[in-house]
Amino acid sequence: MSQESPNTKESKAYQPTPEQLARWKRLDENDGAIAGRMPPEEEQVRIFKEFLETDYVTDQLERVRAHKEKLLKKLKSAEEYEEFLLEKIEEREAKKG
């Protein structure tokens, strides 16, 4: 049974170049990742103050309720149109008959 050298595991590991090491270090140092366009500065101030001054959960609840209201209106409109089209089909069938 051969005895494993203590260095075997380390020698199997990939040996990065100094450039790679420097890049990996930079990636970790700069990893506070943000991407995407930011609002204009005044808007950023307003948004940050809003974050400090409003309760997140209550604010989210208001927003989701407003969104739900919009969806219900859309649903109502789709249902009305569906009803209208069904009536049209019925009228057409009645005329045929």
Added chain:
Amino acid sequence: MNEFSFVTGMTREIKEGLALWNEKAREYVDTYYQGREESAKGTRFYRGVVKTRTITNNLSEIEEEKIIRSVFDDQNLLASLAVIQDTSIFVEEELVDCIEIESIVNSPWNLIKYPVPEKRKGAGTAIVEGIIKENRGKGLSRILKLFAVPEEKIFYSDLGFTETDGSGEMILSESGAAMLLSNLDQKRNSSTFD
């Protein structure tokens, strides 16, 4: 090297994660910035709060119209969130499919410069890696496009993104994406970097 799990779609855990981000960010403002907007202004943490807020203010609409991707860390905490959509770009006068990363934002503990216990380096890299691997798995385009503010360009540059026209728009090409994946594999197999 920290490992993260990649999550597709908007789950309850993400909603809980975003609520925690808000709670912790408020704590950090009080602890590190005297509870004042002016003291935090200009920091990456500040930009992250603004970016997160612009996402959460439109969460329902985003959930309906866009694609949400995220990574969770070894503490099961939401570490980074991305809003993406399919788009097309011209590459050598040919229109090709591409994934536009509309937004990426890391958790407040991964953005603040102070050494908070929740911090786990690598979340931003992990979410970009996850998006590339997801699209490769589906046989879709691995070209990524995003907009980076000047302070963040170096990070995306180191990931392999290149600027297109100086406006902040950056592209990661198919070959750039392949190189990034190979580079991250090498990093994982390296004993000299942790």
